[in-house]
Amino acid sequence: MNALSKSSVVAVIGAGAMGAGIAQVAAQAGHTVILFDAKEGAADKGRSGVLAGLDKLVEKGKFEQSLRNEVAERIIVAASLGDLRDARLVVEAIVEKLDVKRSVFASLEEVVADDSILATNTSSLSVTAIAAGLNHPERVAGLHFFNPAPVMKLVEIVSGLASSKQVLDTLFETARAWKKEPVRATSTPGFIVNRVARPYYAEGLRLLEERASDVASIDTILREAGGFRMGPFELMDLIGHDVNFAVTRSVFDAYFGDPRFRPSLAQQELVAANWLGRKTGRGFYDYNPDAPKPQVLSIKGGAAVKSLIVEGEVGHFEPLIRTAVSNGIHIDRRGGEGYIRIEGSTIAFSDGRTATERVAQGGPSDLVLYDLTLDFEKASRIAIAKADQAHSDCLHSAAGLFGSLGKTVTVVDDTPGLVVLRTVAMLANEASEAVFNGVATPFDVDRAMTLGVNYPRGPLAWADSIGAEHVLATLEAIHASYGDDRYRPSRYLRRVVGAGRRLLPGPDL
Numbered sequence: 070m071n072a073l074s075k076s077s078v079v080a081v082i083g084a085g086a087m088g089a090g091i092a093q094v095a096a097q098a099g100h101t102v103i104l105f106d107a108k109e110g111a112a113d114k115g116r117s118g119v120l121a122g123l124d125k126l127v128e129k130g131k132f133e134q135s136l137r138n139e140v141a142e143r144i145i146v147a148a149s150l151g152d153l154r155d156a157r158l159v160v161e162a163i164v165e166k167l168d169v170k171r172s173v174f175a176s177l178e179e180v181v182a183d184d185s186i187l188a189t190n191t192s193s194l195s196v197t198a199i200a201a202g203l204n205h206p207e208r209v210a211g212l213h214f215f216n217p218a219p220v221m222k223l224v225e226i227v228s229g230l231a232s233s234k235q236v237l238d239t240l241f242e243t244a245r246a247w248k249k250e251p252v253r254a255t256s257t258p259g260f261i262v263n264r265v266a267r268p269y270y271a272e273g274l275r276l277l278e279e280r281a282s283d284v285a286s287i288d289t290i291l292r293e294a295g296g297f298r299m300g301p302f303e304l305m306d307l308i309g310h311d312v313n314f315a316v317t318r319s320v321f322d323a324y325f326g327d328p329r330f331r332p333s334l335a336q337q338e339l340v341a342a343n344w345l346g347r348k349t350g351r352g353f354y355d356y357n358p359d360a361p362k363p364q365v366l367s368i369k370g371g372a373a374v375k376s377l378i379v380e381g382e383v384g385h386f387e388p389l390i391r392t393a394v395s396n397g398i399h400i401d402r403r404g405g406e407g408y409i410r411i412e413g414s415t416i417a418f419s420d421g422r423t424a425t426e427r428v429a430q431g432g433p434s435d436l437v438l439y440d441l442t443l444d445f446e447k448a449s450r451i452a453i454a455k456a457d458q459a460h461s462d463c464l465h466s467a468a469g470l471f472g473s474l475g476k477t478v479t480v481v482d483d484t485p486g487l488v489v490l491r492t493v494a495m496l497a498n499e500a501s502e503a504v505f506n507g508v509a510t511p512f513d514v515d516r517a518m519t520l521g522v523n524y525p526r527g528p529l530a531w532a533d534s535i536g537a538e539h540v541l542a543t544l545e546a547i548h549a550s551y552g553d554d555r556y557r558p559s560r561y562l563r564r565v566v567g568a569g570r571r572l573l574p575g576p577d578l
């Protein structure tokens with residue numbers, strides 16, 4: 070299947086943030102673009118916004134003047150819907166309301182040729198529902214860009230029940246020709262990215278609600294230990310709590326109240342207070358320049374550690390041991406059940422059970438757990454927690470070890486799965502559910518999450534590197550601890566573990 074030819078006219082309806090950006094992408098790819106907006110002057114404003122943006126890039130030497138002039142020639146503002154008659158592809162990016170979108174698509178069918186493609190940029194509505202009732206629902210599909218459309222590489226090509234393969238393939242190839250990275254998804258609530266990303270916000274909010282740690286510390290742990298670009302709270306403040314809460318609610322309702330998507334009371338309170346984030350100057354953080362800087366909890370460790378005893382063969386200990394060796398720490402390896410012993414405390418990697426539970430089940434009474442890091446050797450921070458039965462000096466000793474390994478230590482409450490492991494396990498679980506439900510392939514799910522929300526690693530590949538079995542055990546332990554169905558492990562994850570396979574199958578499988 071071929072991409073739409075460059076000589077084909079593309080129309081964009083709705084010239085707001087997304088429509089203007091999509092018009093720019095299509096014009097840069099060589100198409101004549103007809104831009105229409107129902108609001109007087111909005112299409113002109115959208116077009117001049119695109120050109121002003123390009124002028125700035127030209128000034129900085131990042132865009133060629135000649136291409137800027139071509140884009141200016143190619144984007145034509147339409148006075149009425151009738152001006153879209155020659156379009157071979159129409160991309161709709163209007164207000165997110167089903168009845169309005171349906172009526173625009175019905176009017177479009179009166180205007181464009183019977184075989185022109187009608188695409189919607191909707192992020193939360195059903196593509197199937199938008200297409201329903203049209204004369205040719207098979208030519209409707211989702212073409213879901215990310216904001217800002219000219220910058221973000223990901224495009225989700227979304228199939229509704231009636232979408233034809235030919236239309237989907239043409240959109241896929243066209244997105245590629247537009248220098249985007251398309252992935253395929255079926256029309257299900259949130260498609261890939263807006264569904265699989267929910268736990269990133271939700272687990273942060275839950276950790277906060279149960280007082281496992283504070284906003285700034287959770288954000289910092291996820292950045293400095295987890296390798297995420299932004300922590301969940303600063304990210305929600307940037308997106309806006311009205312928008313983020315509305316998406317969460319809509320996904321929750323669309324899945325008939327599945328507890329996996331349950332919204333948070335803490336976020337609802339922010340919306341009620343009109344503390345919507347950066348745009349109102351206050352959200353989880355206070356953006357008033359005079360406001361005190363939030364303090365991240367960090368503890369200083371005790372004496373530097375010179376030697377440690379490693380009991381048992383535990384894969385997760387290996388990067389810690391390598392870092393210890395390179396810091397001149399002596400390692401004494403022995404048989405045992407997976408503990409690192411230093412003067413004053415016993416250390417283990419989290420497996421979803423709390424330290425307190427592990428002590429109660431016969432573990433050492435000076436137990437301190439450490440959290441996942443994206444890359445132990447490079448991480449500048451690590452989160453730890455001690456068992457309720459353990460003396461507080463244990464934290465001091467453990468912080469001494471991690472301090473000797475070059476890490477800043479944040480102590481969190483003894484919460485199931487701690488912060489990074491729990492978040493990544495839940496992202497991988499949701500990614501697994503998306504695969505299980507046939508929303509997308511494992512490869513496309515991972516690609517969507519790295520390209521659409523800049524995760525440092527695709528959730529499935531990340532879970533494989535932790536060990537799918539460990540991720541499953543972690544989720545089972547968290548599930549048992551809360552008794553909350555939101556933590557139930559996905560069948561896909563169970564099946565992969567049962568078969569000894571990988572969540573993201575490699576070319577050899």
Ligand code: NAI
Binds near residue numbers: 083088169
């Ligand atoms: P926006 O509010 O910036 O722009 C929407 C534009 O559509 C406005 O200029 C409005 O005048 C126009 N419009 C409304 N009804 C119309 C109609 N019946 N006919 C023609 N024009 C009409 O909205 P934004 O953010 O650009 O979103 C547009 C669509 O893209 C929505 O479906 C949204 O869910 C989706 N989307 C938004 C993203 C975002 O981050 N803002 C990301 C991806 C998708």
